[in-house]
Amino acid sequence: MLKSEKLRALILSLLILGVFLAAWQIGTMPFTSAQVVDDEYAKLVGAAASTGQKSAFPTPIDVGRKLVEQLSDPFYDKGPNDKGIGIQLAWSVGRVALGFGLAALVAVPLGFLIGMSRLVFQALDPFIQVLKPISPLAWMPLALFTLKDSGVSAIFVIFICSIWPMLINTAFGVASVRKEWIDVARTLEVRPLRKALLVILPAAAPTIMTGMRISIGIAWLVIVAAEMLVGGTGIGYFVWNEWNNLSIANILVAVFLIGVIGMLLDMCFARLQKAVTYRD
Amino acid sequence: MQSFVQVQALKQSFPSPAGEGELVVFDDINFEITKGDFVCIIGHSGCGKTTILNVLAGLEEPTGGHAFIDGREISGPSLDRGVVFQAHALMPWMTVHANIAFAVRSKWPDWTRVQVDQHVQQFIDMVHLQGSENKKPSQLSGGMKQRVGIARAFAIQPKMLLLDEPFGALDALTRGNIQDELVTIVRQTKQTIFMITHDVDEAILLSDKIFLMSNGPRAKLAEIVTNPLPRDRTRATMHHDPKFYEVRNHLIDFLVHRSKTFAAA
Numbered sequence: 001m002l003k004s005e006k007l008r009a010l011i012l013s014l015l016i017l018g019v020f021l022a023a024w025q026i027g028t029m030p031f032t033s034a035q036v037v038d039d040e041y042a043k044l045v046g047a048a049a050s051t052g053q054k055s056a057f058p059t060p061i062d063v064g065r066k067l068v069e070q071l072s073d074p075f076y077d078k079g080p081n082d083k084g085i086g087i088q089l090a091w092s093v094g095r096v097a098l099g100f101g102l103a104a105l106v107a108v109p110l111g112f113l114i115g116m117s118r119l120v121f122q123a124l125d126p127f128i129q130v131l132k133p134i135s136p137l138a139w140m141p142l143a144l145f146t147l148k149d150s151g152v153s154a155i156f157v158i159f160i161c162s163i164w165p166m167l168i169n170t171a172f173g174v175a176s177v178r179k180e181w182i183d184v185a186r187t188l189e190v191r192p193l194r195k196a197l198l199v200i201l202p203a204a205a206p207t208i209m210t211g212m213r214i215s216i217g218i219a220w221l222v223i224v225a226a227e228m229l230v231g232g233t234g235i236g237y238f239v240w241n242e243w244n245n246l247s248i249a250n251i252l253v254a255v256f257l258i259g260v261i262g263m264l265l266d267m268c269f270a271r272l273q274k275a276v277t278y279r280d
Numbered sequence: 281m282q283s284f285v286q287v288q289a290l291k292q293s294f295p296s297p298a299g300e301g302e303l304v305v306f307d308d309i310n311f312e313i314t315k316g317d318f319v320c321i322i323g324h325s326g327c328g329k330t331t332i333l334n335v336l337a338g339l340e341e342p343t344g345g346h347a348f349i350d351g352r353e354i355s356g357p358s359l360d361r362g363v364v365f366q367a368h369a370l371m372p373w374m375t376v377h378a379n380i381a382f383a384v385r386s387k388w389p390d391w392t393r394v395q396v397d398q399h400v401q402q403f404i405d406m407v408h409l410q411g412s413e414n415k416k417p418s419q420l421s422g423g424m425k426q427r428v429g430i431a432r433a434f435a436i437q438p439k440m441l442l443l444d445e446p447f448g449a450l451d452a453l454t455r456g457n458i459q460d461e462l463v464t465i466v467r468q469t470k471q472t473i474f475m476i477t478h479d480v481d482e483a484i485l486l487s488d489k490i491f492l493m494s495n496g497p498r499a500k501l502a503e504i505v506t507n508p509l510p511r512d513r514t515r516a517t518m519h520h521d522p523k524f525y526e527v528r529n530h531l532i533d534f535l536v537h538r539s540k541t542f543a544a545a
Contacts, residue, residue: 181371183369184371186339187337187361188359188382189357189359190386198382279416279418
């Protein structure tokens, strides 16, 4: 029954995709050549786009062609402003890995401390609540001003935005370890470090992993936005650059690949999460 | 013989929610346990049996009174006192072997892996769980999980064992089997044991002395009954002993009638 259900879901997905692509194709087909557009818009996007010709919103076929073109040579390097999409994505993923990694190194031990000590929790809570809702784009100018380097600023912004879910989930996971397991550790006179590593950490691991999974999603969102602002090499900068070139097809290719990479990152963490989950 | 465990004037109370005075769970609890004795404590819910066990384990501190083991005051949990919790309290991410090994390594951190494994296997065999060493608790039945809890407590060879209604969550058939196993183990190891139970027959089978608690609030240790049955009694035959029904009736009469109306003399 499960197999047939999966098959039916797949067919439905393909159907939805087909309908979407068909609607897209029809919507962008170049048979409207006498479109009247706003003067301001015409100035902004250039003559070609404003007369509704082929170089307006690309058709799915155009995008498909561009996708194949980009993927056929993803790692070319013709200078600082012209690199293959593979290189761009690699830079972005690299920044995410660094920012997320640093955030994890801070969030897990600090989360442990907060989870185990009510005093620390109450002391740090106001800071967490105020810093947590600040948008990455608001951090950007501060980072650029103090850190000066745009690459480092991007990593800092990832760090400061992706740390919160991990921190809060770690604290929550540690604080909610079942009392009976703690009592077992007490009756066995287990020393604090051993207790933390062998009892509290495995007990809290599923909650911590959930926090990490949320955080990696946020980190990936942030990097695209951050790179649009600071430039350099990266998929966010690639999108912005292609916007300046008015190559909507390239933008769509990039958007699609951003989605795919985001999905792959999430799948990795979902697998890690499964590995530490235990049935109670 | 110098008693092994001494409890004096033990009292447990909470500040009353209404704000006036305190809610006394039990007070003026005095008893002694001799080394090698198996003591069962029976009483209705709310009389504080688990609290007394937790005080002996060092997991809780009483509001008043003192508890001593081997001449020293109890002031915190210790490897000297092993605990079998009511709901097995196994670590679900560890296998059966790892759960017991965790306890063994806590007691003897300098042992080699081989020594630990051998010791663990001994106790897995003792509770008849051979073949389940690498299973996680979620793959075990309730009875098997409780057996692991027992093996874990026995494996550290503590001076005293505290069992909090260890068979309460099991069905009658499994309970019977494990009771028989416990009888055999206890006869071999001659451990000092303090156990909470609601099952009168279980108490008569297992224990040398039965502590009877009156009802809370202000519960007291009403009576200490010495088990008249011979030490080689078995579950299958003890009800043929003439003294069995005598002591059983006495216990049930207490629980049904006198525990409510008992007042310290």
